[in-house]
Amino acid sequence: MVLYPDGHRISQQVFEFSMLRISKMTDYAIMVMVELHASRGEVLTAQALAARSRLELPTVSKVLKLLVKMNLVDSFRGANGGYRLERKAQDISVAEIIAAIEGPIAMTECSVEEGLCAQEAICSLRGNWQRISVAVAKAMEAVSLAEMAQPVKTGASPLHITTLNA
Numbered sequence: 001m002v003l004y005p006d007g008h009r010i011s012q013q014v015f016e017f018s019m020l021r022i023s024k025m026t027d028y029a030i031m032v033m034v035e036l037h038a039s040r041g042e043v044l045t046a047q048a049l050a051a052r053s054r055l056e057l058p059t060v061s062k063v064l065k066l067l068v069k070m071n072l073v074d075s076f077r078g079a080n081g082g083y084r085l086e087r088k089a090q091d092i093s094v095a096e097i098i099a100a101i102e103g104p105i106a107m108t109e110c111s112v113e114e115g116l117c118a119q120e121a122i123c124s125l126r127g128n129w130q131r132i133s134v135a136v137a138k139a140m141e142a143v144s145l146a147e148m149a150q151p152v153k154t155g156a157s158p159l160h161i162t163t164l165n166a
Contacts, residue, residue, distance in 0.1 A: 026101040028055055029063045033097055034149045036073065037089040043082040063101070070100035085145075094148060095140035105137040 035052045036044065044052075050060040064083055067073040074086045085092065098105055109116040111129040120126070 022098060023102060025059075025063065026098050028053070028059055029067060029097050029101045030094065030145075030148060031055065032060055032063050033067070033072070033085070033089075033092070033145050036083060036085045037145055037149050039084065041084055043076055043080065043084050045082040049083065066100050067097075070096070072096060072100055089146035089149060090144045092145040093141045094143045094145070095137055097145065098140060105140060106133045107136065108133075 031053045032049055032055070035049050038052075046061050046064055047057060049055075049064070050057040053060065064073060064075070068075045068083070071086055072092060073083050075081075075083055095105055104112050106112040106129075108126075108129045110120055110123075110126045111133040114120065117123070
């Protein structure tokens with residue numbers, strides 16, 4: 001049993017085997033963004049970012065293209081070209097980075113847009129999935145890139161998410 005600070009309990013078995021996951025590409029995007037933050041405004045090439053993050057250059061290039069498109073990273077051409085954060089790391093949320101790679105944060109397709117599910121006409125869960133999606137998105141919006149770049153404090157408790165109706 002895992003006990004949260006608010007007294008909530010969750011089965012260790014559930015905790016170990018069922019989890020939501022972000023894609024590897026999103027994880028890599030956050031790694032690249034952390035390296036750009038660590039450069040303190042210095043313009044870094046894709047090659048330098050690949051070396052610093054220990055990722056393959058094609059992967060880093062693909063991630064950078066998406067981050068530039070979503071205005072999270074500035075791109076500079078020329079001999080001294082490269083990339084740097086468009087804004088301060090404390091002004092960029094994890095939710096923005098995830099959305100740049102994955103699209104809108106949502107637990108199910110129907111919680112984002114109508115008409116994507118064949119079961120929609122007979123299913124009454126859409127509103128509840130939307131509530132959950134909003135709670136997850138708000139939790140991710142509350143974590144900045146600057147916070148992600150910091151090591152976790154010893155003894156830090158799990159994130160407590162309050163739903164909209166709580």
